[in-house]
Amino acid sequence: xxxxxxxLLLAATTALAPISAAAEPExxxxxxxxxxxxxxxxxxxxxxxxxxxxxxxxxxxxxxxxGPMLVNxxxxxxxxxxxxxxxxxxxLVFQPGRFPRSLVTSVPFVEGSAEAAAxxxxxxxxxxxxxxxxxxxxxxxxxxxxxxxxxxNGGELSSVTDIAGRKxxxxxxxxxxxxxxxxxxxLSIPVYDNYQALQLGTxxxxxxxxxxxPAFNLHEVTTAHMAAPLGGATGMVFMSRxxxxxxxxxxxxxxxxxxxxxxxxxxxxxxxxxxxxxxxxVAAQPGHTVIDIPPEDLALLQGEIAQAVFDGFAQRIEGGxxxxxxxxxxxxxxxxxxxxx
Numbered sequence: 001x002x003x004x005x006x007x008l009l010l011a012a013t014t015a016l017a018p019i020s021a022a023a024e025p026e027x028x029x030x031x032x033x034x035x036x037x038x039x040x041x042x043x044x045x046x047x048x049x050x051x052x053x054x055x056x057x058x059x060x061x062x063x064x065x066x067g068p069m070l071v072n073x074x075x076x077x078x079x080x081x082x083x084x085x086x087x088x089x090x091x092l093v094f095q096p097g098r099f100p101r102s103l104v105t106s107v108p109f110v111e112g113s114a115e116a117a118a119x120x121x122x123x124x125x126x127x128x129x130x131x132x133x134x135x136x137x138x139x140x141x142x143x144x145x146x147x148x149x150x151x152x153n154g155g156e157l158s159s160v161t162d163i164a165g166r167k168x169x170x171x172x173x174x175x176x177x178x179x180x181x182x183x184x185x186x187l188s189i190p191v192y193d194n195y196q197a198l199q200l201g202t203x204x205x206x207x208x209x210x211x212x213x214p215a216f217n218l219h220e221v222t223t224a225h226m227a228a229p230l231g232g233a234t235g236m237v238f239m240s241r242x243x244x245x246x247x248x249x250x251x252x253x254x255x256x257x258x259x260x261x262x263x264x265x266x267x268x269x270x271x272x273x274x275x276x277x278x279x280x281x282v283a284a285q286p287g288h289t290v291i292d293i294p295p296e297d298l299a300l301l302q303g304e305i306a307q308a309v310f311d312g313f314a315q316r317i318e319g320g321x322x323x324x325x326x327x328x329x330x331x332x333x334x335x336x337x338x339x340x341x
Contacts, residue, residue: 118268
């Protein structure tokens with residue numbers, strides 16, 4: 001079974017070997033791709049970097065750099081493989097050509113929390129279900145995002161059918177298929193441009209988790225919200241395999257000491273808490289409505305629309321039907337483990 005290398009937040013229980021005081025520390029630059037005060041930095045990446053620095057004093061030094069000029073959605077893999085930065089954060093959905101099989105984690109109508117997705121992602125990674133997706137990179141940890149929900153700016157949103165004839169921003173082919181199936185028009189607009197698109201009326205709504213709202217102030221340009229299992233997403237903090245293998249044994253030990261799927265599960269719990277806080281913040285805004293998807297709407301989505309989405313994924317990805325079945329099984333097992341309904 002392949003070993004998943006995941007670092008994050010919790011103190012490692014593995015004692016590190018003594019290091020010669022004369023050795024120079026391994027210096028690695030971390031590109032977050034976010035503005036400094038972005039919640040992803042404050043909740044996940046910076047605490048992880050601080051933990052590594054604390055445990056690896058004199059062995060490994062992490063220099064965290066923020067902003068999209070250095071690392072962004074379009075270049076984050078190249079920045080790492082070209083050794084511009086040695087570690088970066090990026091969302092797999094923004095590089096579908098590089099991580100096609102991993103996009104199974106974005107398929108809608110597979111219910112479960114981000115913590116459940118963390119458990120399921122680890123299981124499939126260890127089983128080798130993602131094929132060659134990660135052949136050239138080493139994930140240090142995955143960041144599973146909660147399920148995306150439906151949001152609109154103005155107008156009714158008491159049923160998913162209310163988006164018929166409306167322009168909805170989506171972040172994946174599967175989300176686009178859902179919008180199309182409901183009679184809407186899917187738009188592909190980067191999350192950092194959602195605000196302007198909604199403000200100017202270029203778009204009428206979007207499909208995103210509530211985690212995006214505090215980070216991008218999207219509550220200012222939306223009014224109605226429906227929580228629904230419209231697909232998750234997965235990010236990762238990673239190194240190139242070549243750079244990982246070039247690390248000193250001592251530096252690699254520091255990173256490995258903070259690894260394991262139990263830690264990734266903690267990341268999922270952090271993301272779930274962030275999503276709940278985002279939803280509460282949005283619900284507290286004057287003039288906003290936030291509802292859970294009505295049972296009849298969920299049944300509608302899980303019928304012909306879900307089948308069309310599943311069939312589309314199976315056709316795009318070699319062995320896609322089997323991979324989707326693996327993902328559904330892993331999510332069901334994770335939900336049972338967590339006691340989720």
